[in-house]
Amino acid sequence: MGNVYQALNVPTIVNARGAATRLSGAPTALFVREAMFAAGDHCVDMAALQSGASKIIADITGAEAGIVTSGAAAGLLLASAACMTGLDPGKMNLLPDTSGMKNEVIVARSHRNGYDHAIRTSGAKLIEVGLADRFAGTGVRDTEPWEYAAAVTPKTAAILYVAHPNAMPALSEVAAIAKAQAIPLIVDAAAQLPPVSNLKRFIAEGADLVVNSGGKMIGGPQASGLLFGRRDLVGAAVLQMLDLDIPFCDFEISPALLDKSRLVGLPHHGIGRVCKVGKEQVVGLLTALTRFVEAEEVPRRAARCRALGMRIANPLRSLNALNCSIEEDGFKPGLPSLRVEFAPDSPVSPDEMVKLLRSGKPRIECDGGDAGHGRIKLNLICLREEDPELIAGRIHDIFKSAITQA
Ligand SMILES: *Cc1c(COP(=O)(O)O)cnc(C)c1O
Numbered sequence: 001m002g003n004v005y006q007a008l009n010v011p012t013i014v015n016a017r018g019a020a021t022r023l024s025g026a027p028t029a030l031f032v033r034e035a036m037f038a039a040g041d042h043c044v045d046m047a048a049l050q051s052g053a054s055k056i057i058a059d060i061t062g063a064e065a066g067i068v069t070s071g072a073a074a075g076l077l078l079a080s081a082a083c084m085t086g087l088d089p090g091k092m093n094l095l096p097d098t099s100g101m102k103n104e105v106i107v108a109r110s111h112r113n114g115y116d117h118a119i120r121t122s123g124a125k126l127i128e129v130g131l132a133d134r135f136a137g138t139g140v141r142d143t144e145p146w147e148y149a150a151a152v153t154p155k156t157a158a159i160l161y162v163a164h165p166n167a168m169p170a171l172s173e174v175a176a177i178a179k180a181q182a183i184p185l186i187v188d189a190a191a192q193l194p195p196v197s198n199l200k201r202f203i204a205e206g207a208d209l210v211v212n213s214g215g216k217m218i219g220g221p222q223a224s225g226l227l228f229g230r231r232d233l234v235g236a237a238v239l240q241m242l243d244l245d246i247p248f249c250d251f252e253i254s255p256a257l258l259d260k261s262r263l264v265g266l267p268h269h270g271i272g273r274v275c276k277v278g279k280e281q282v283v284g285l286l287t288a289l290t291r292f293v294e295a296e297e298v299p300r301r302a303a304r305c306r307a308l309g310m311r312i313a314n315p316l317r318s319l320n321a322l323n324c325s326i327e328e329d330g331f332k333p334g335l336p337s338l339r340v341e342f343a344p345d346s347p348v349s350p351d352e353m354v355k356l357l358r359s360g361k362p363r364i365e366c367d368g369g370d371a372g373h374g375r376i377k378l379n380l381i382c383l384r385e386e387d388p389e390l391i392a393g394r395i396h397d398i399f400k401s402a403i404t405q406a
Helices: 030-039 046-061 072-085 089-094 114-121 145-151 171-180 198-204 231-239 271-275 279-292 297-316 350-359 387-405
Strands: 013-016 065-069 104-108 125-129 156-162 185-188 209-213 225-229 322-327 337-342 363-366 375-378
Touching: 013 387, 030 279, 046 065, 046 198, 046 225, 046 231, 046 279, 065 072, 065 231, 065 279, 072 089, 072 114, 072 156, 072 185, 072 209, 072 225, 072 231, 072 271, 089 231, 104 114, 104 145, 114 125, 114 156, 125 145, 145 171, 156 171, 171 185, 198 209, 209 231, 225 231, 225 279, 279 297, 297 322, 297 337, 297 387, 337 350, 350 363, 350 375, 350 387, 363 375, 363 387
Parallel strands: 013 363, 104 125, 104 156, 156 185, 185 209
Antiparallel strands: 065 225, 209 225, 322 337, 337 375
């Protein structure tokens, strides 16, 4: 059967790597696609759509307000912009020039990552603190809470915290410092789902703004994300993303998202206008989010992953060089992957396997991050129903030709 990518001469891939952006995220579930399709049937006022989104996101996260963004990275840009400008339209017009504004965002060195470019895109300057010497094996410490406090200056606009089960120091300790100094705390929780309880957790622990990716585990459109938290900051963020080509008197938005009476006027298109989000993304993500938080949803997906994993593992039992096991990742309870261990005398090394899977037709992508430790990981979340036998068959073929060549 043909697919839409054939007309573009673009081969599809078998994605056992996970919802990576460069691999187009995950396949989009039918109910999400149907919602996006239906969204295209009408026009709406985007401020009204974000107002409706805010109510749903607030209910689910416990935050005062929330919006749908074009991704978690876009959420970081909007969050830092909001922390620098507040509701001042003059400052909004100036970004990324931050003259006269607080423009420093404090971050632990160990939390630095490629996505914080989005923070710098707003014009903010990252101020690194701490020494992550435990990674070098020479020390035992990471950044300590007092180091954040010591880095605060009159120019401090926000603190950035990148959530991860291994992240140090504890969020609650950083939140206490942020609160004592009245500095907004931005939490990048892009990939921290499931558990579903993490949608509420960071706000409950004291974050002022939280970003999530919509295209990762929530199962929304690839280019979608959530930004939620304090109403004045979320309001400042949405104002810098919306198209504002209207007179101030005609601008309407729910007071639950943005208190218009606090504005002296409307800014021009803001720094977030470049990462605009479409109605299809907003509706698609809200539909996915509403399903994601249902009690049965994560266990249902987990059961599917396990079944898919077994369908790959069972036909591989005859290969003595491999040992497959379903890995229940403690960080993502309920979303198992398949771990494939290679015997030291395996005729195919894990590294070769990753390359051969990738160079075959169709291209199969898996997680080779631990190939040097004698194993590969097959992420099961993005697999289509017909993929397991195809993957197992390809692995068999690769072994067969390696043995014949030997
Ligand atoms: C994936 C990720 C992002 C970016 O998410 P998008 O929705 O793709 O923009 C940002 N921060 C972290 C820590 C991530 O893992």
